[in-house]
Amino acid sequence: MEDNTARFEKLLVKNGLKRTAPRLQVLEILSGRDSATSQPYLEQVMGKDADRVTLYRVLQAFEEKGIIHKVLDQQGTANYAICSDGCSAHEHHDEHVHFNCDNCHKIYCLDTVKIPALKVPAGFKVDRLNLIATGLCASCSDKVN
Amino acid sequence: MEDNTARFEKLLVKNGLKRTAPRLQVLEILSGRDSATSQPYLEQVMGKDADRVTLYRVLQAFEEKGIIHKVLDQQGTANYAICSDGCSAHEHHDEHVHFNCDNCHKIYCLDTVKIPALKVPAGFKVDRLNLIATGLCASCSDKVN
DNA sequence: ATTATATTTGCAACATAATTGCATTAAAAT
DNA sequence: ATTTTAATGCAATTATGTTGCAAATATAAT
Numbered sequence A, B: 001m002e003d004n005t006a007r008f009e010k011l012l013v014k015n016g017l018k019r020t021a022p023r024l025q026v027l028e029i030l031s032g033r034d035s036a037t038s039q040p041y042l043e044q045v046m047g048k049d050a051d052r053v054t055l056y057r058v059l060q061a062f063e064e065k066g067i068i069h070k071v072l073d074q075q076g077t078a079n080y081a082i083c084s085d086g087c088s089a090h091e092h093h094d095e096h097v098h099f100n101c102d103n104c105h106k107i108y109c110l111d112t113v114k115i116p117a118l119k120v121p122a123g124f125k126v127d128r129l130n131l132i133a134t135g136l137c138a139s140c141s142d143k144v145n
Numbered sequence C: 001a002t003t004a005t006a007t008t009t010g011c012a013a014c015a016t017a018a019t020t021g022c023a024t025t026a027a028a029a030t
Numbered sequence D: 001a002t003t004t005t006a007a008t009g010c011a012a013t014t015a016t017g018t019t020g021c022a023a024a025t026a027t028a029a030t
Helices: A004-014 A021-031 A039-049 A052-065 A138-144 B004-014 B021-031 B039-049 B052-065 B138-144
Strands: A068-072 A078-082 A096-101 A107-114 A125-136 B068-072 B078-082 B096-101 B107-114 B125-136
Touching: A004 A021, A021 A039, A021 A052, A021 A078, A039 A052, A039 A078, A052 A068, A052 A078, A078 A107, B004 B021, B021 B039, B021 B052, B021 B078, B039 B052, B039 B078, B052 B068, B052 B078, B068 B125, B078 B107
Parallel strands: A096 A125, B096 B125
Antiparallel strands: A068 A078, A096 A107, A125 B125, B068 B078, B096 B107
């Protein structure tokens, strides 16, 4: 599947968004990475191809439509990853665990790991869960040993 | 136990920190609240009693010593809460669940709720866990009904 | 009590991150 | 082709966090 572009264009149209260069570029970059991508990184890679403000707005629009989801890392920096197919504007299915590596600082979406059920005190109504595990990723713990 | 001040002074001395007005004030404010407190709120309450920079440094020093711990809310804003007694500079015991209310935006430390054990893919080494639940707190879900 | 010291504070300047308004441009609809 | 609507880029502004340094203050030493 080399023709990502066509796929992305469809994705945009489906969500009522126009097919513009900055938007396609963001989708290309995000899809080409195995972990969530920080806003600063995107900004750096895109360079002068797109204004900083445009990037913010693209990310915001994508998030609202459920095309991408935001994960905050330990420092509170926003990181973005393309949502799996189940996501939509109204129903995010990103309740999987995010893994933040202390060494390479990548953020992995561990789609296979589900967050166990949780007992909360009476009266509390849980709507969403966000679990961030920190430590060493498989690749980095290999190198250390 | 109305004499918090004496208690706080001891806490500072124990951690090799001098007993200064801004530090005591931060401890007073944090201890008087039932949920984690955001940096902006602290800044607002302290007003011109302390410089913004001082506040940052006080919070940083407290965190390093294990006197308080930081929780990031959904927006990535730093929130602080006094650690329970088990905490120290070297060993934070803040692996409990934090609850972020959508309505009042308070952050509760649910000390009683433990994070369930987690299965991660081979090679990943988990060091710390941070689980944020979002929804309605007991007080707010009461009001709604 | 006074002085010495080491820490802490407050200020100024700077750096980074994010938002808003508005004119211009580009995409889609007619 | 023209119109309409959405998106971009720029400038200005606000929020957030950091650093260096001189002045002030808490504690230890005398």
